[in-house]
Amino acid sequence: MKRLFLVLFLVIGFAVNGQAYPDRPISMIVPYNAGGSLDSMTRIVVEFMKQELDVPILINNRPGASGTIGAEAFLKAKDDGYTVLVFPTSSFITPVFQGRKAINTDEFKPVGGFIKSERILFGRTDAPYKTFQELISYARENPGKLKFGSGGSTDTAYVFKYILQKENLDINVTLFNGGAPAAAAIMGKHVDLIEGGNGSPGDVAAMAGKLIPLTILSDGKLSKYPDLKTPLDLGYEYASSVMFGFFLHASAPAEAAQALEKTLKKVLQNEKLLEKFAGRGVTPQFFTGDELQNSIEAGKKVAKLYEIIGE
Amino acid sequence: MTELLSNVMLGMDLLLQWEVLFAAAGGVVAGLMMGAVPGLSDIIAICLMVPFTFYLNPIAGIAMLMGLSKGANFGGAIPAILFNIPGTPQAVITAFDGYPLTKQGKAGKALKVALFASCIADGISDLILIFLAAPVAMAAIMIGPAEHASVVIFALVLISITSETGPVIGLASMLFGLLLSSVGADPLSGAPRLAFGSDELSSGINIVPMALGFFVVSEIIWQICLDKKKEAERVKLQLLEDQIDPSIEQKSKKNHSLSFSEFKRCIPAIGRGTLIGSSIGALPGIGTTVGAYLSYVATKKASKHPEDFGKGSIEGIAAAEAGNNACNGPNLIPLITLGIPGNLAAALILGAFTMQGLTPGPMFMEQQAPLLYALFIVLFFSNFFTLFFGILYTKLIRKMVSLPKNYIYSAVLVFALIGTYIVHNNTFELYFTLIFSVIGLLCRKGKIPMIPLLIAYILGSSLELKIRQTLDLHAYDFSVFLTKPISCVFLSFSVVVIVYTIYKKLKSKATATE
Numbered sequence: 001m002k003r004l005f006l007v008l009f010l011v012i013g014f015a016v017n018g019q020a021y022p023d024r025p026i027s028m029i030v031p032y033n034a035g036g037s038l039d040s041m042t043r044i045v046v047e048f049m050k051q052e053l054d055v056p057i058l059i060n061n062r063p064g065a066s067g068t069i070g071a072e073a074f075l076k077a078k079d080d081g082y083t084v085l086v087f088p089t090s091s092f093i094t095p096v097f098q099g100r101k102a103i104n105t106d107e108f109k110p111v112g113g114f115i116k117s118e119r120i121l122f123g124r125t126d127a128p129y130k131t132f133q134e135l136i137s138y139a140r141e142n143p144g145k146l147k148f149g150s151g152g153s154t155d156t157a158y159v160f161k162y163i164l165q166k167e168n169l170d171i172n173v174t175l176f177n178g179g180a181p182a183a184a185a186i187m188g189k190h191v192d193l194i195e196g197g198n199g200s201p202g203d204v205a206a207m208a209g210k211l212i213p214l215t216i217l218s219d220g221k222l223s224k225y226p227d228l229k230t231p232l233d234l235g236y237e238y239a240s241s242v243m244f245g246f247f248l249h250a251s252a253p254a255e256a257a258q259a260l261e262k263t264l265k266k267v268l269q270n271e272k273l274l275e276k277f278a279g280r281g282v283t284p285q286f287f288t289g290d291e292l293q294n295s296i297e298a299g300k301k302v303a304k305l306y307e308i309i310g311e
Numbered sequence: 312m313t314e315l316l317s318n319v320m321l322g323m324d325l326l327l328q329w330e331v332l333f334a335a336a337g338g339v340v341a342g343l344m345m346g347a348v349p350g351l352s353d354i355i356a357i358c359l360m361v362p363f364t365f366y367l368n369p370i371a372g373i374a375m376l377m378g379l380s381k382g383a384n385f386g387g388a389i390p391a392i393l394f395n396i397p398g399t400p401q402a403v404i405t406a407f408d409g410y411p412l413t414k415q416g417k418a419g420k421a422l423k424v425a426l427f428a429s430c431i432a433d434g435i436s437d438l439i440l441i442f443l444a445a446p447v448a449m450a451a452i453m454i455g456p457a458e459h460a461s462v463v464i465f466a467l468v469l470i471s472i473t474s475e476t477g478p479v480i481g482l483a484s485m486l487f488g489l490l491l492s493s494v495g496a497d498p499l500s501g502a503p504r505l506a507f508g509s510d511e512l513s514s515g516i517n518i519v520p521m522a523l524g525f526f527v528v529s530e531i532i533w534q535i536c537l538d539k540k541k542e543a544e545r546v547k548l549q550l551l552e553d554q555i556d557p558s559i560e561q562k563s564k565k566n567h568s569l570s571f572s573e574f575k576r577c578i579p580a581i582g583r584g585t586l587i588g589s590s591i592g593a594l595p596g597i598g599t600t601v602g603a604y605l606s607y608v609a610t611k612k613a614s615k616h617p618e619d620f621g622k623g624s625i626e627g628i629a630a631a632e633a634g635n636n637a638c639n640g641p642n643l644i645p646l647i648t649l650g651i652p653g654n655l656a657a658a659l660i661l662g663a664f665t666m667q668g669l670t671p672g673p674m675f676m677e678q679q680a681p682l683l684y685a686l687f688i689v690l691f692f693s694n695f696f697t698l699f700f701g702i703l704y705t706k707l708i709r710k711m712v713s714l715p716k717n718y719i720y721s722a723v724l725v726f727a728l729i730g731t732y733i734v735h736n737n738t739f740e741l742y743f744t745l746i747f748s749v750i751g752l753l754c755r756k757g758k759i760p761m762i763p764l765l766i767a768y769i770l771g772s773s774l775e776l777k778i779r780q781t782l783d784l785h786a787y788d789f790s791v792f793l794t795k796p797i798s799c800v801f802l803s804f805s806v807v808v809i810v811y812t813i814y815k816k817l818k819s820k821a822t823a824t825e
Contacts, residue, residue: 033365033666033735063735064514066501072510098502100513147784154501174456174783175499177776180670180678188673190455191784201674 021081021259025056028084029077031070031091033063038244042086044276045114045284048267053259067091071103079249081256084111089295090155090242093303097154102303105296109252112261113245113287113295114268118198119156119218120228122211124186132215132234135193136167143170150175151182151196156217156240158305160195163236165309179203186211197242198222199282218242219298238305241298243287261289315445318680319688334371335378335689339696342382343704347390348719352399353383355530357659358522359723361666362730369667370682374689376663380656381693384599384636385429385701392421392628401635404603408620408627415623419705423569424577424625425632426701432585432633434694436640439589441687444644448676451648456784457791460777461801462651463770467763468805469594473601474760478812484754485763491516492771499779511739518662518769520731524744525765527727529751531720569625577629580610584633592638592653593645599635599654606634640690647671647683650773655762658769666734 028046032038039061050057062070067087077083085108096102121132129135139146148171150157157175164171171193176182179200186194187205195217196202205211207224216222216230219239231239246264248257267273268286277284287295338360345356356379364372387399392409405425412421454462467485474481494505495515503513584606591602610630611620620627642653643660650671652658664671669679676683731744754761785791793799 060736062737064737065496065503065510066514069510069514094501098497098500100503144786149780149784172784172786174780176780177498178670180672180674184452184673185455188452188455190457201678204678205674 021253021256022053022055024082025058026053026082026084027058027060027077028086029070029074030059030061030086031063031067033061038086038088041115041244041277041282041284044273045264045267048270048273049260049263052263052267066094066098068095068100068103074247075107075249077249079251081248081252083249084260085247086244087247088117088242088244089113089292089299090153090240092296093155093299096303096306097158105300107250108247109250109257110289110292110296111246111248111257112264112289113243113292114264114284115244115282116220116285116287116295117218117242117244117282118216118220118222119153119195119240119242120198120203120206120222120225121160121214121217122186122194122196122202122206123214124189124192125210125212127192127212129214130212132229135214136169139169139171140167144172146171146193147191148173148193148195149182149185149191151179151194151200151202152177153195153197153240153242155299155302155305156195158309159217159231159236159238159240159302161309162238162305163231166236183211219295238302239298240302241295243292243295245287245292245295257289315442318445318684319441330368331371331374331685331689332692334367334375335693336696336700338375338378338380339382339693340700340704342379342384343386343389343697343700344382345379346383346386346399347704351530351719351723353380353387354655354659355527355723356380356383357656358519358527359726359730361522361659361663362519362734364663365666365734369669370685370689372667373660373663373686374693376660377686377690378693378696380660381433381636381639381690381697382700384433384639385426385632385697386704388425388429388632389422389705392425393418401599401603403600404607404631404635405628407607407631408622408624411621411623412625412628417623420569420573420625421623421628422705424573424628426698426705427569427574428577428581428584428629428632429636430694430698430701431581432588432637433639433697434691435585436589436592436637437687437691437694438640440640440643441684441691443641444647444683444687445676445680447644448648448673451673451676453797454649454673455795456777456780457795458797458801459649459651460774460781461792461798461805462649463774463777465801465805465808466651467767467770467774468808470766471760471763472808472812474763476758476760478809478816480758481760481763484760485767488764488767489771489774491764492768493775498772498776499783511737515772516743517734517740518659519734520740520743521747521768522659522765523727523731524747525751525754525761527723528744528748529755531724531727532748532752533755534716535720573625577626579613580606580626580629581633583610583613584630585637588634588637589641591634593641594653599638602638603631603635606630606637643690648673648676650675652766652769655765658766662769 030039030042043059046057046059062073071085071087074083074085092103092105123129123135129138148160154175157173161173176185179196179202182194182196183201183205185191186202194202202211206213213225213228216228217240219230219232219241221230222228246260265286268284341360342356345351346353357376360376360379364375367375383399387397387402388405388409391397391402391406393413395406395410397403397406409421409425412418471481471485472478495503495512497504506512587606587609588602591605607627607630610626611617614626616624642657645651645653646657646661650661652661661671728741728744731740732738751761781791792802
């Protein structure tokens with residue numbers, strides 16, 4: 001009887017302290033290729049979280065179908081809080097732009113974000129326009145002359161198309177399969193405008209004075225380009241939003257989400273972690289589960305542009 | 312020039328992590344061993360190793376593949392010289408003179424000539440790469456979507472039309488490859504097509520399972536089928552081996568060593584081979600076998616003893632090996648500056664680059680210079696590894712090549728399937744490997760060239776992407792491909808190549824009927 005009480009006491013004690021989680025290895029699904037940028041950034045954060053949580057975290061790369069395969073593999077796993085998904089919020093809406101079934105975001109519980117990426121519109125230094133307003137008036141006077149290439153972000157390309165529609169401009173739009181080909185195209189004067197992420201090759205060129213940043217196309221400001229406004233500030237209702245974060249099943253235990261969020265917040269203040277991110281062009285930062293949810297909602301709003309503008 | 316120097320210095324820093332050097336050396340050794348086994352070409356070696364390199368850091372992974380390619384390239388010459396069984400397709404030319412020397416009991420001499428010629432030519436070609444990559448990359452920025460599409464078309468036409476089974480089947484094989492490449496995601500929007508509602512197919516057929524099934528598994532099955540027929544031949548080979556080993560080997564050491572005057576005689580052949588091989592290597596799609604062949608023919612024409620060629624001329628071996636190994640360095644120029652692979656080995660390395668999150672192209676050279684120069688330096692130093700391990704290895708070689716094939720085949724099969732699985736931890740891709748091994752077998756049975764199919768498969772989605780980008784940017788006006796000068800030049804080249812091939816075919820038919 002004494003022993004039973006002791007056991008009960010221990011169980012309750014652990015539950016109250018929230019120390020029961022994690023008591024065994026955590027599996028983390030990364031829906032992109034090993035060695036890619038999301039994968040390598042995740043691995044840095046995970047390395048520090050491992051030490052903090054004192055359990056192994058096993059990374060499982062499940063790439064394919066723009067992240068959908070990984071997300072589905074995650075949903076099929078047990079909802080006990082020991083399977084975590086790493087996902088960029090923009091990937092929830094990618095299937096919509098591909099004419100596929102949207103991912104049901106209600107099945108995911110946002111735990112916390114670690115990177116927010118901004119998308120920037122860049123122009124050439126030899127162009128007659130140096131600001132966003134000048135670009136708009138130049139494009140209005142020269143319909144069909146300008147060429148725009150997206151650096152791989154479909155949702156941002158739709159935000160740009162929306163601006164064109166609203167301002168009634170005629171600019172040729174295409175998509176490049178990543179920031180590097182887009183940057184090469186604008187440096188070689190094959191296009192006039194590109195859209196690229198913070199830290200992408202286009203951004204690196206802009207910081208070296210080889211391209212001009214014209215405006216931000218996502219929903220956050222950037223301290224290195226203080227003059228640039230977001231589309232929301234400029235009066236357009238849509239802005240893309242990309243945040244990399246951790247997710248659990250919606251039905252996962254709350255203590256697991258809290259423990260992970262707390263650990264993520266702690267490791268993102270670690271100087272050594274920040275050092276490892278130096279030179280990657282992006283700075284990791286802690287975002288709460290609610291902020292991660294807001295990024296999803298902003299993305300879902302942009303997804304409506306697929307209906308408004310069409311392919 | 313100072314920029315080049317500082318980049319080389321930065322590259323050195325990255326390189327001097329022992330992991331990278333170790334990976335390159337390991338690649339060379341593995342390449343030597345696999346290249347030396349008949350039936351396991353450099354391509355198979357790369358296919359097998361690509362999945363494992365993802366567990367290394369990007370430089371080490373790529374360095375390993377490049378070491379592998381170098382090792383296998385020389386390794387292929389070993390059985391070509393010893394048994395007249397080329398380990399790799401390009402070693403066929405080496406066998407012309409290598410095997411006669413073996414019959415004369417001078418195998419050691421032949422192997423040494425091959426080794427020195429390979430390493431010298433390869434080393435010089437790597438220096439050409441180091442000095443030319445940056446200027447070419449600067450020029451490569453002129454290649455926009457329209458020009459890119461035309462260069463790819465030119466490369467595909469060249470690869471298909473020069474295939475050994477004739478231009479028509481070559482082109483058909485290439486078109487089938489293009490068709491396969493359109494399965495999966497639409498390269499522009501990412502929307503799934505020809506995916507039959509399957510999420511796994513919606514991102515396309517991955518290159519690793521495809522290449523492993525198509526080339527490696529089918530090759531193993533093919534070899535097993537062939538082996539029954541070859542039983543008799545193998546017995547003969549065994550006899551020959553016994554015949555050479557004890558009797559002649561002890562007779563005179565001189566026959567196996569290479570004197571300085573002999574080496575001096577080979578220098579012009581090596582120089583010519585390096586020049587020809589490097590030029591061929593820089594063009595997309597022609598390949599190392601052509602480099603070896605042209606170099607051999609040119610050396611034969613220039614030689615004072617053309618009558619010795621084919622009967623055991625060391626100059627012939629030097630020319631062939633220099634010609635094929637000199638393709639290695641410049642082959643990477645179109646790969647790194649444009650993202651267009653020059654041959655199959657480069658195409659597989661391109662796959663490895665992209666899976667490591669690195670995108671070759673004009674910006675790659677500008678923004679990843681230290682990383683690239685680290686690779687280039689590894690390439691250059693790998694030649695010393697090849698030289699060192701090559702000398703050791705040729706001493707052990709006879710035992711290795713006569714290793715029972717059932718062990719080799721089953722080991723390769725196991726590694727091919729493990730390799731398929733570990734890239735994405737996805738059992739679905741094992742089915743791809745099996746399906747493509749059947750397609751590969753059908754190709755072998757029907758004598759359909761496999762290289763145009765695979766290269767077209769690899770380049771297909773980028774070709775479509777570039778064409779559609781061009782049209783998007785020019786309001787769907789097709790004439791842009793002809794009004795842009797660089798694009799027009801490459802399209803005209805493609806037409807000229809096709810017309811010339813047809814003309815030559817008709818002419819040879821006409822003379823045949825006369």
